[in-house]
Amino acid sequence: MSGTARRAVGMLGGVRGGGAGHGGTGHGAPARRRAARRRWHGGQGPRVPGRKEPGMGVTSTGPGTDPARTDGARTEPARAGLAGTDLARTAHADAWQQHGLLRAGTGGAAAELPGVRLMASGLPHAQWNNADVTDPARVDVDAVRRWYARRGVPWGVRVPAGAPWPHGRRLFTKRLMLLHLGDLATAPDVPGLHVRAAGPADLDAVLHVDAIAFDGDPAGEEPWIRPHLTASRTTVALAQLDGDPVATAYTLRSDGRAGPAAYLxxxxxxxxARRRGVGAAVSAWLLHRAAGAGARLAHLHPDTDAAARVYARLGFTEVGGLDVYVDLA
Structure with a gap:
């Protein structure tokens, strides 16, 4: 099955962790569905002034700008009062806007309209261009359409699970899990496992593991994964057993309305290498590094009950999720 076909399968129903899921394991057709659907689920410099989009009351942020900090008066109360599901959903939107910003040089962007936070990666696949709806009643869908049309990319939206949303076609509910990093549990040691931070020279190894694990297309994933290896707010882990790469994962750090957070x-x-604790060990390694860099909470998207149990053992709690919609153009 081609990479394009796998994306279509995922959009029709199937997740892992990156564009929209998190860390699945699986085989055969279920793995292919997760490989596509998960794309819907996984460097910041100094602030720069926002700029108005033509004809719209939208503030787009440029490279290095934290989208949640374009208006400090609005940001601080939100940081102080969020908890549980609201905190996880807000951190999720923070992270995805950061995904847009770290790709600003290649068509990425982030912005806000009433009731919705937008990001674009500049890549020609809807799973990598998303809007997080915060208040469905306030969203002007036509304005969102215009924002994405100017960027020439397909797109989708994520809506608080169960909220009324009459636009487009619902694909699935994206699960969310949240952890306050002070409660991170210790992952069991895996004999012979060595985990390190990957750099640009490791791109082929990371793509190789990613493609085999999720039955994906390295050429299709490369434009999404490459920036993670150089951005200052991402850390990519590469794990080896007996010198051979066997696992990878990444964290993206944000510091927006949810406060300092890490998206795993x-x-x-x-x-x-599965069923040996490798995924948990790599995840814990990344989360410890994120905590050392100042993150206070972590969030992720389990694609199966088994994955959710793995992360529950690390201290994560499942909270309310997000309904994913496409075909809104």
Whole structure:
């Protein structure tokens, strides 16, 4: 099955962790569905002034700008009062806007309209261009359409699970889990496992593991994964057993309305290394580094009950999720 076909399968129903899911393991057709659907689920410099989009009351942020900090008066009360599901959903939107910003040089962007936070990666696949709806009653869908039309990319939206949303076609509910990093549990040691931070020279190894673990297309994933290896707010882990790469994952750090947070995604483990605690060990390694860099909470998207149990053992709690919609153009 081609990469394009796998994306279509995922959009029709199937998740992992990166664009929209988190860290699944699986085989055959279920793995292919997760590989596509998960794309819907996984560097910041100094602030720069916002700029108005023509004809719209939208503030787009440029490279290095934290979208949640374009208006400090609005940001601080939100940071102080969020908890549980609201905190996880807000951190999720923070992270995805950061995804747009770290790709600003290649068509990425982030902005806000009434009731919705937008991001675009500049890539020609809807799972990598998303809007997070915060107040369905306030959203002007035509304005959102215009924003994405100017960027020439397909797109989708994520809506608080169960909220009325009459636009487009619902694909699935994206699960969310949340952890306050002070409560991170210790992952069991895996004999012979060595985990390190990956750099640009490791791109082929990361793509190799990702493609095998999720039955994906390295050429299709490369434009999404490459920036993670150089951005200052992302850390990509590469794990080896006996010198051979067997797993990868990444965290993206944000510091927006939810406060300092780490988004854990892209957890990929080769079939031969599964059921040995490798995924948990790699995840814990990344989360410890994120905490050391100042993150106070972490969030992710389990694609199966088994994955949710793995992360529950690390201290994560499942909260309310997000309904994913497409075909809104």
């Amino acid at each position: 995604a892209g957890v990929a483990v080769l079939p031969a």
